[in-house]
Amino acid sequence: MVGFTLFVPMKPQPKERPRLSRGHTFTPPKTVAAEKWIRAHFKREFPDKLPIEGVAIGVDITAYFLRPKSRVKLKEKFHTIRPDADNIFKITDSLNGIAWADDCLIAELHVCKLYCDTLEEQGLLIICEALC
Numbered sequence: 274m275v276g277f278t279l280f281v282p283m284k285p286q287p288k289e290r291p292r293l294s295r296g297h298t299f300t301p302p303k304t305v306a307a308e309k310w311i312r313a314h315f316k317r318e319f320p321d322k323l324p325i326e327g328v329a330i331g332v333d334i335t336a337y338f339l340r341p342k343s344r345v346k347l348k349e350k351f352h353t354i355r356p357d358a359d360n361i362f363k364i365t366d367s368l369n370g371i372a373w374a375d376d377c378l379i380a381e382l383h384v385c386k387l388y389c390d391t392l393e394e395q396g397l398l399i400i401c402e403a404l405c
Contacts, residue, residue, distance in 0.1 A: 287360030308367035
């Protein structure tokens with residue numbers, strides 16, 4: 274079976290833009306740490322899984338953000354403030370070469386940002402499946 278379902282317990286971290294310092298570009302430390310955490314969690318959950326190759330895949334990402342105390346009474350379902358959904362997806366570049374051979378295989382994508390009520394629920398739910 275091609276595909277997987279992975280929940281990564283973490284505060285959803287967007288992929289930040291590369292920074293320039295003294296003529297060199299570097300990836301911000303928060304992004305590096307988030308990518309390492311996602312990669313390590315994938316390897317721990319699927320130690321023998323080979324990267325998906327040669328087939329179009331669909332990826333569904335749900336980012337669960339802890340509801341701030343100021344919004345508890347509102348009971349909003351969707352997280353409509355920063356970070357942007359497209360930057361949440363970009364953090365999955367960390368799965369290139371271990372979950373899928375390259376992210377060019379992703380032909381369908383869905384990203385949703387929701388609130389959750391406990392720290393245990395906060396994280397990224399990544400569902401990947403073959404499209405054909």
